[in-house]
Amino acid sequence: xxxxxxxxxxxQVAKEVVDAMLPYFTEKFGHPIFPYSLGLExxxxxxxxxxxxxxxxxxKPEEVIFTSGATQANDMxxxxxxxxxxxxGRHIITTKVENPSVLRVCERLEKEGFRVDYLPVxxxxxxxxxxxxxxxxxxxxxVSVANVNDEIGTIQPVDEIGEILRGRKEKIYFHVNAAAGYxxxxxxxxxxxxxxLSLSAHKVHGPKGxxxxxxxxxxxxxxxxxxxxxxxxxxxxTENVPGIVGFGRAAELMAENFDRDIFNMRRLRDxxxxxxxxxxxxxxxxxxxxxxxxxxxxCSFKGVEGExxxxxxxxxxxxxxxxxACSTTKLEPSHxxxxxxxKAAVAHGTIRFTLSRYSTEEEIxxxxxxxxxxxxxxxxxxxxxxxxx
Amino acid sequence: MTVEYTERGMLKYSxxxxxxxxxxxxxxxxxxxxxxxxxxxxxxxxxxxxxxKIENNRIVDAKFLSFGCAANIATGDVTVDLIKGKTVxxxxxxxxxxxxxxxxxxxxxxxxxxxxxxxxxxxxxxxxHKSSTVSQG
Numbered sequence: 001x002x003x004x005x006x007x008x009x010x011x012q013v014a015k016e017v018v019d020a021m022l023p024y025f026t027e028k029f030g031h032p033i034f035p036y037s038l039g040l041e042x043x044x045x046x047x048x049x050x051x052x053x054x055x056x057x058x059x060k061p062e063e064v065i066f067t068s069g070a071t072q073a074n075d076m077x078x079x080x081x082x083x084x085x086x087x088x089g090r091h092i093i094t095t096k097v098e099n100p101s102v103l104r105v106c107e108r109l110e111k112e113g114f115r116v117d118y119l120p121v122x123x124x125x126x127x128x129x130x131x132x133x134x135x136x137x138x139x140x141x142x143v144s145v146a147n148v149n150d151e152i153g154t155i156q157p158v159d160e161i162g163e164i165l166r167g168r169k170e171k172i173y174f175h176v177n178a179a180a181g182y183x184x185x186x187x188x189x190x191x192x193x194x195x196x197l198s199l200s201a202h203k204v205h206g207p208k209g210x211x212x213x214x215x216x217x218x219x220x221x222x223x224x225x226x227x228x229x230x231x232x233x234x235x236x237x238t239e240n241v242p243g244i245v246g247f248g249r250a251a252e253l254m255a256e257n258f259d260r261d262i263f264n265m266r267r268l269r270d271x272x273x274x275x276x277x278x279x280x281x282x283x284x285x286x287x288x289x290x291x292x293x294x295x296x297x298x299c300s301f302k303g304v305e306g307e308x309x310x311x312x313x314x315x316x317x318x319x320x321x322x323x324x325a326c327s328t329t330k331l332e333p334s335h336x337x338x339x340x341x342x343k344a345a346v347a348h349g350t351i352r353f354t355l356s357r358y359s360t361e362e363e364i365x366x367x368x369x370x371x372x373x374x375x376x377x378x379x380x381x382x383x384x385x386x387x388x389x
Numbered sequence: 390m391t392v393e394y395t396e397r398g399m400l401k402y403s404x405x406x407x408x409x410x411x412x413x414x415x416x417x418x419x420x421x422x423x424x425x426x427x428x429x430x431x432x433x434x435x436x437x438x439x440x441x442k443i444e445n446n447r448i449v450d451a452k453f454l455s456f457g458c459a460a461n462i463a464t465g466d467v468t469v470d471l472i473k474g475k476t477v478x479x480x481x482x483x484x485x486x487x488x489x490x491x492x493x494x495x496x497x498x499x500x501x502x503x504x505x506x507x508x509x510x511x512x513x514x515x516x517x518h519k520s521s522t523v524s525q526g
Contacts, residue, residue, distance in 0.1 A: 305434060307458035308410070315411065324434060324458065333434065345431035381416045381462075383438035383454040384431045 003318045003363040007203070007295060008150055008180060008354030013246070014205040020249035021207065024242035032239055033230040042241045046231060049248025056251050057178075057197065058188040059214050065232040066212055066244050070179035071101040073198035073213035074144075076234060077175045078105045080221035081142050081196065082114055085173070089139035095119040095127050096339040097149055102177055103335075106144075115139070124287040125154030125340050133164060142173045147192070148181030151323060151336040151352060152286030153296025155185055162193030173219060179203055179211070183254045183261070184293045195219045201243065205357065206250030210243035257357060265355045266294035268364050272353060273297050275368035279375055281386035285342060285350065297353040298323070300342060302386035304349040304378045312374045313351075318367055323350035345389050402459060403493035409463035415473075416466060419452040424520065426513035429505050435461045437509040439469075443517055446477045453509075460499035461506075467491045468506040481514055483507070 004012065024045065030038025032046055050061040067073040082092060094106055096118045106116045117135045119127050127145060143165060147158045158176055165172045175196040178187055183204040189197055197214040201207055215221065215234070227236035254261075269292075276282055276299050285298040301309065306324025313320055323334035324347075332338075333347035342350070353367070379386065402410075419440035429436035435457035442450040451473050453465040468488050472480040488503040489495040495503055 303456070305457050305461070308462060311407075311410065311459050344433070348431070348434040381413075381454055382456045383427065383436055384456040389431070 001317050001363070001366050003367055005353040005355065005359070005363070005367065006319045006321050007356035007359070008352060009321055010202045010208065011205045011356050012358060013202075013207055014250060014253055014357075016253055017206055017246045017249045021242045021246040024245050029241075031230070032241065033228065042239070043231065045241060045245050045248075046239055049244045049251070052248040052251045052255075053199065053212055054214075056182075056187070056255050057199075057214060058190050063189075063214050063216060064212050065215065065235050066210060066239060066247070067198075067235060068209055068240070069202075069211040070099075070177065070198045070200035071211075073200075073211045074099070074101040074175075074177055075105050076213055076224050077196040077198060077215070077221075078102065078142065078144055079109065079224050080234065081173050081175065081219065082109050083222040083224075084220040085141040086114075088170070089137075089141045090114045091117070091137055091139040092142045092144070093117045093119060093132060093135055093140060094144045095121060095146075097121050097125055097127075097151075097154075097336045098144065098146055099150055099177060099179065102144055102146070121154075121339050123340050124291075125149050125152050125285075125336065126287070126291075127156055127161070129157065129160060129164070132161065136164075136168065136172065138170055140170075140172050142175060144175040144177065146177040146180060147187065148178070148184055148293045148296075149286070149336060150180035151334060152298045152340065153293035154286050155181070155291050155293060158192045158194070162191075166193050180293070183258075184265075184295050186258075189214055196221075201247035201250055204250050204254050207243050207246040210240050210247045212247065261357045262294050264357070265359065268355055268359050268361065269294055269297055271361070272355075272364050272367065273299075275364070276371065279372050281389075282375075283342075283346065285337060285340065295355040297355075298350060299353070300337075300346045300350045301375050301378075302346055302349060302389045303382050303384050304375055305382075306348055306350050308378055309349065309351055309374060312378065313370065316370045316374070318370060321352040321354070323352065324348045343389065345384065400496055400498070402463075402496065405491075405493035406460065406463045406495070409466045409492065410459040413462055413466040415452055415469035416455065416462070417452050418454065419450065422452075424513050424516040426509050426516050428509040428512055429457070431456055434458070435502065435505060437461070437465055437506055439465075439506075439509045439513050441513050441517065443477060448472050448475055448477065448480055453506075457502065457505075458499070460495060460502040463492055464488055464495070464502040464506040465509075468510055472510065477514060477517060480510065483510065 030042040032043035179200040281302040306322030310322040337347040422440035423443040438454040
């Protein structure tokens with residue numbers, strides 16, 4: 001049996017999405033930059049996708065611009081707002097558990113003279129709101145927090161953060177990286193009070209290489225790349241029209257299936273979590289219930305190393321992700337697990353299972369028949385006993 | 390910038406290495422070993438325990454336990470193969486390079502696995518010299 005449980009990394013493209021994209025490679029291949037018929041056709045397709053995506057986050061279509069993915073959207077948002085507002089202040093606040101596409105950009109800005117605070121989180125990964133309030137200064141120009149943590153599924157109180165920021169005398173721009181949250185939690189940019197929000201298509205059964213940045217009209221921002229401007233001033237260069245069409249279709253499907261998808265994933269998540277917890281010396285990372293992404297199960301198996309576990313599951317047809325350092329060059333365990341206080345030796349044995357619209361009960365039951373056997377097998381050959389950790 | 394931020398994606402294991410990982414021949418506990426040595430740290434995500442049975446200065450049996458990634462398991466397994474049946478003096482000549490070569494090469498970021506199994510072996514052999522000196526003295 002083949003079981004794909006790494007939907008937090010990327011998802012299978014929906015058949016409907018592929019069908020929608022295909023004509024834009026061979027027949028409707030025009031460039032939106034010129035108003036001849038092929039160009040207009042392409043521009044209209046891009047606008048249709050803008051509308052579809054805007055609708056899923058309660059934004060206006062013109063507030064959505066297309067990028068090469070959430071990584072680029074995060075970079076454009078954070079550096080763009082930082083550069084455009086540096087005359088007002090050079091202080092940025094984010095958290096210790098953000099995606100590298102936020103953290104690396106912030107580190108870069110630090111080298112350019114900005115001051116960045118990385119907020120701590122509690123044992124379940126929730127950002128410390130009191131600490132956020134304490135660190136806000138007149139110099140603060142931007143706060144960036146993901147609405148859902150991509151590793152452990154914590155749903156952050158972004159509405160609350162937005163409210164705090166709105167209550168300040170000086171305008172503090174609020175950026176939300178919603179790559180891991182899109183399609184997993186309802187997103188309303190007005191309710192959040194977000195000025196910028198990043199999205200990715202391939203996490204919601206859309207194609208890779210396309211994302212979007214929501215940005216309100218009155219947010220001062222500088223472009224971070226330059227060139228021919230076709231449809232978006234902030235994002236010069238040729239639009240990935242087939243990708244954008246696919247993203248639009250994926251957003252429509254997401255909206256149509258939202259309630260059913262969430263219900264299904266949550267049910268499967270809890271079934272998987274309960275089954276995994278029966279394995280001795282096993283820890284679930286992150287919160288439970290409503291405050292956890294319905295698609296995420298993060299589990300540490302003590303005495304087991306994650307990469308070996310991942311590859312053994314692969315031998316059994318199951319694809320999962322690991323938080324093990326052995327899959328990175330840095331040989332440090334995941335920064336998220338470290339931030340929630342998981343000991344390094346335990347973090348190395350962490351596996352992330354992530355669900356999608358297409359996940360089934362049979363897949364979960366099969367996974368639960370394989371995982372205990374693999375854990376057993378790896379513990380037998382391990383010099384580290386789970387009781388010692 | 391590229392090296393520092395290359396985190397995944399560059400990890401290509403050789404077929405030889407994967408085969409060792411899937412079917413290691415020398416992994417497990419050993420009863421009554423002559424020496425046992427441990428290297429690494431679970432905090433760093435990899436650790437070896439090596440058991441050697443030595444008779445008349447010859448390694449007649451060897452086994453290992455591993456807490457680590459696929460490369461860790463494979464390097465441990467191949468290291469044991471490379472020294473089994475050899476004299477202690479011969480085993481001491483083993484080089485890190487030979488371990489990696491026996492696996493059809495190691496990804497650069499996994500060279501530390503070969504280093505770790507090498508260090509575990511060195512420690513075990515040092516342990517053997519120490520104990521045999523004591524018993525002779």
